[in-house]
Amino acid sequence: MTAFLHLSNKLAEKGHEIVFLLPKKALDQVKPLNLYPNLITFHTDHTISIPHVKGLPPGAETNSDVPFFLTHLLVVAMNQTRPEEETILRTNKPDLVFYDSADWIPEIAKPVGAKTVCYNTFSAASIVLTLVPAAERIDGKEMSAEELAKPPLGYPSSKVVLLVHEAKASYGGDTRALVLSSMGKTCRETEGKFCDYIGSQYNRPVYLTEPVLPVDEPNKTSLEPRWADWLAKFKPGSVVFCAFGSQPVVDKIDQFQELCLGLEATCLPFLVAIKPPSGVSTVEEALPEGVQERVRGRGVVYGGWVQQPMILDHPSVGCFASHCGFGSMWESLMSDCQMVLVPQHGEQILNARLMAEEMKVAVEVERGENGWFLRQSLEDAVKTVRGEGSEVGEKVRKNHEKWRCVLSDSGFADGYISKFEQNLTDLVKS
Template identity: 50%
Template sequence: MGRSRFHALMYPWFATGHMTPFLYPANKLAERGHMVTFLLPKKALKQLEHLNLFPHNIVFRSVTVPHVDGLPLGTETASEIPVSTTDLLMSAMDLTRDQVEVVVRAVEPDLIFFDFAHWIPEVARDFGLKTVKYVVVSASTIANMVVPGGELGVPPPGYPSTKVLLRKQDAYTMKKPDHTIDVGPNFFERVTTSLLNCDVVAIRTAREIEGNFCDYIEKHCRKKVLLTGTLFPEPDKTIQLEERWVKWLSGFEPESVVFCALGSQVILEKDQFQELCLGMELTGSPFLVAVKPPRGSSTVQEALPEGFEERVKGRGVVWGGWVQQPLILSHPSVGCFVSHCGFGSMWESLLSDCQIVLVPQLVDQVLNTRLLSDELKVSVEVVRENTETGWFSKESLRDAINSVMNKDSEIGNLVKKNHTKWRETLASPGFMTDYVDKFIESLKDLVSGTNHD
């Protein structure tokens, strides 16, 4: 005990927005000489291999994802299915428990990082290991779940913000399952069980942004909460933005292009997708939209509004494939980022120079949006015309974008000023390193049984 080096096993949820953020602390641990065994589905291996910066210290091991009725054969990751069948994939993850136990027995780690596999603390106890519930959503999202049973929009006693709360009109984000199969614990039960049974909670956030929410979680879960900071990899100078985007973006004035991306899981209905495209057209600005093809369409092109491509030729592109989001955001021509406000995109937007417009689709994204728009006042949220379906019109999207892109706009200048302040804080020298150093020291204490309270 008391060793300066330890071995961590990591088992994130099978979604890009979870596996990638788990690799960030893995790389930081490996950089300092610690060992990491990283469990993931076979299909995700190729997708993430290039992000393993220390292959001598980080070993990928794949798990076979069992088939569960209701899922297409061969499904392994969340990006392959609609959000409404996510619980079926969680059920498939539960069925990998035997495989995880085999790996634990083979590699003998000191601690296990997990998120949705709520049974990991039981496995760890059998082997005398410590567990870290690693949260890759905002602390405000978890704080909303800590004390259940309250009324939507009404903060429980001691809750740190009246602004960052779920409200009745956010019901459209509660995606109904596409099936009637009983799949065991629901998402909320998994999260709360994990929080109750882990040894410590670790959150990818900064005290400067969400300290009051972290304190609230620590108090109600009676668990130490460790913070990793924003935890982004250093930009790899050898990786350049694809030539097609360099060429296209370079044809426009600085800070004039609107870039819209909604993440790997958001699939819009066709009419909402078309409304999004028309809203971008109405702004009058050059734009690049990178979204998945809408429901029922195999390509974005076949779903575009009639006459749209001809009207926006030369100033607007709708792209259905993957793009290098951080590199696009850092291009001097891009001046506005329209985002779903997933947690990774939230940090990328804060660390960029772009104005931020948010159109959240899921519960955690709504809470991230409230944090940025209502609490920190660094962004604007697109107004919803229909609070039951979450529908937003082309006009409300146009108005939100133009309100921050107009140089004389009061709201545009306010969010830009606040955004600049936070960006300078988050990007200041040593800011991230200090968080990582403290985080790793806390993990050493956890493994050795030392208590520095």
């Protein structure tokens, strides 16, 4: 939803009007990011009510409310909002409707004359692997959806139910175009061959947005005092920042503890922002015995939300360890911080491979035979990207700087959004 709002800001900057539909809880979270309230309006009269579905926690409305393995139930709940959304579309009669996984949107948009585009914030590589029709034949062997959903060799099963067939439906039917977001590192410079392949398989034009996470957020300098004061205690580039997104992604307490112990072993100051692992309600309950006393003054593990882009921009932060979600990956590319990758599920694994093996801008933490990482592997990865004299570290630092310069160039971003706007204009007229 954040990606949708950032894209809305870019379109509103060019004078387009946007009506944003989302659950009430999410409205409170993204409304402060609206840079053009005169053009981007939230449909508060008909804020979408997410019905309760058996198995979902009470009040769950977004992915951040549930563990990773329950997100498929949110899809079930969202599908039940169709009557509400039909009413809203009949009232507003938009020219274009952007949607992600609700494959029935084109059906309800067509009667009001609206064109539809499927807006996807996943990397093009992950779409090729799991969704395109030709991917069902690998080395001449028929592959089921369940087989395609398996994690790569060396990773544990995540127990995630991937609704592959439903996702495929979003890309077909009456939808007129597929939109891939650079937020997932999908731009022609990095994934052009995958974009072309997706378009050929679905027989749809593939439009690319510019990087939709703005470099200059409003009030960017206003980092929360508790973190600004804490970070100010340390030397420039000395702090390791570790963040695993808004979803609970670490399923095992022992993996959570290996993460903490690995950061402790670096002997560097560190700040961890992470949801509690499965089975506990707070991060404090899951901490390794004695770690709080041993790292007091130089290490913090926090279970709440933090201003990630602002922390990455702080001069004291020199290394970023992340779960490789699309937002974190883009923000890390645009920062000066060296990158350590600790992917957990699905697309995060593919993102990590793209960054570490294709672009060579980061180091991925090695895993053992059982698929889990150990504290020593995390410590080694951090020291590799930071250490002077490390051949690998020197190489990823140079590559990171090269890509950061390319992607942060204003002409690069402007070129993408201008072409994207023209694509949409042509689609509305067609």
